[in-house]
Amino acid sequence: MDEYSGAGELVAFGGVWAGAELRCDTEALEGLLTDDFHAVGPRGFPLDKKQWLERYDSGALVHDSFDWDDVEIRRYGDGAVALGIQSQQSVYEGRDMDGIFRVTQYLTSVPDGTWRLAALHLSPIAERPTG
Template sequence: MNTIDQTIALWADAERGCDARTTETLLTEDFQGIGPVGFQLSRDAWIGRLSSGDLRYDELSLNEVTIREHGDCALVIARLDVRGEARGHPLPTTRTTFSVVSVGGDWRIAGIQHSFIAGAPGSPVPGPR
């Protein structure tokens, strides 16, 4: 049995290392990922991006993490600070929401949504003036 904190920490380590095998164990079968510009990826596509060679992280950290648990599900909201590239484009810092569910006593990630933070590195949206 794992905790929500452990699941999110394992995800961050796996994402940082482009570790498709570990990521596969952390995602539900019906996982959906949504990128900062609205693209949607299935579980297989999300895992595939880790092993394609198109994604590279120089740095990845989760900050400002809050967890709101509701029975067998939880929302985890964090600031995802990154440096790296996807298909030759710089990765943006995002506010990221994880939908986490309990499956057989273990916490799994059912969804991830990244949203630009105005003014943050990589955001096309300028910060407040």
């Protein structure tokens, strides 16, 4: 994962993360998330790392598309906050889960100098902002 240690590492990390989410690639996500990763879903429910990955391992969540863009990144020492828009066409347990979400991610630099996603929070937005 040395590609996350140079210039633009956080932008590169976001692209790799979004690709792993699209592919439901739990092996890749295992390495991208901190061991104590936590997320708050779009309806306010919390998920730890095991629960996040289990949605894919069980086949309950499948994405037809998954985009991460309009990202603004602010670094704070060994941490960073990324604010962006996640748009997806997805099915969860047979139900349509298409949506557009404002996402806040907290990333942390680990001792080897690479980045990991420690937390994220999704909030649904009615429509994609323009301009």
